[in-house]
Amino acid sequence: MAKIIILYEQPKDKEGFEKHYFDVHVPLGKKIPHIKSESIQRVIQSQNTSLNLYLMTELGFENMDTLHQALASPEGRAAEDDGKNLMEYLYHPPIIMIVE
Template identity: 30%
Template structure:
């Protein structure tokens, strides 16, 4: 099991400005959160061609619940949280999740 923080970004007012700020300023802030084992992000597209509910989603992974709690209460996470107001003009939805691996490879070819 791992623990994840998902950060779901609504569509920003200026997508190019969001992308530039996110990659050059916000990612370095978030990447130093203690206990972080993996950090991914990507822009979202819907599978049916409709407007997706989010512009981008970031995933911050922690090895266990204690690491998650320590990371969430760290000064580094607080700094990253305060930084959201500088670029996340489309709003932010965040949640945590305990992830359980349900099997091995799903390659069925």
């Protein structure tokens, strides 16, 4: 299984971030094809980092090929483009990891 994991640090505007993330960004993300699993978790505590982590999103795909196809799809590009709109509410861009 291949996954994309996105880590968000504490937002500068928590209310604005929550509204945009859950009302706009998540619905766009749910349209991305080939998703096998998805989860969003609030970070309660983290160790061995100076980052003030807030939220973790994980999308699972069957394999790396389907992950790349999903991200290249119109729906994947729409979600990626909307990610830029979240920057209004964040101090730092999210950390994005692709793992296998």
